[in-house]
Amino acid sequence: MDVERLLMPETYNIPRICQKCGGVMIFKGLGEYRCEDCGEQAYDDYGKVRAYIEEHKGATAAQIEDAIGVSQKTIRRLLREGRLEVAEGSRMFLHCELCDKPIRSGRFCPECEVKMHRSMEARDREHAHKELHGFSLGQKGDEGHKRFTRSL
Numbered sequence: 001m002d003v004e005r006l007l008m009p010e011t012y013n014i015p016r017i018c019q020k021c022g023g024v025m026i027f028k029g030l031g032e033y034r035c036e037d038c039g040e041q042a043y044d045d046y047g048k049v050r051a052y053i054e055e056h057k058g059a060t061a062a063q064i065e066d067a068i069g070v071s072q073k074t075i076r077r078l079l080r081e082g083r084l085e086v087a088e089g090s091r092m093f094l095h096c097e098l099c100d101k102p103i104r105s106g107r108f109c110p111e112c113e114v115k116m117h118r119s120m121e122a123r124d125r126e127h128a129h130k131e132l133h134g135f136s137l138g139q140k141g142d143e144g145h146k147r148f149t150r151s152l
């Protein structure tokens with residue numbers, strides 16, 4: 001996870017130098033940057049996609065790519081990481097990795113997430129007596145279950 005975070009700056013085309021004056025771009029949050037010297041604003045890929053989706057609710061990955069030049073691969077990656085969510089009422093373009101059901105963010109639908117947690121718990125129980133430090137997966141499973149019921 002930490003390694004991925006370190007790699008992210010190169011992945012999302014973060015603006016570092018102001019296009020106008022050559023000043024240093026300061027991170028403002030949510031993919032937005034502002035020049036230290038002249039106040040010029042710029043966005044990384046995440047910021048660009050975010051801004052575009054705010055204006056064009058329900059845009060597909062292909063439309064976003066055409067409009068702002070951020071690749072569909074990058075968009076999917078942002079969705080998988082949970083940094084973006086497919087808008088309410090939009091045509092879904094992300095699918096559960098297990099059952100292929102349309103989802104809004106992350107990698108699995110709520111049902112499969114619950115299933116995954118259950119099998120992880122079962123596996124954990126099997127190995128519990130062999131391992132020195134058990135993980136508290138039981139608790140995570142409960143959370144998954146709550147999330148599932150709430151989304152219904």
Ligand SMILES: [Zn+2]
Nearest residue numbers: 018021035038
């Ligand atoms: Zn500047």
Ligand SMILES: [Zn+2]
Nearest residue numbers: 096099109112
């Ligand atoms: Zn699924």
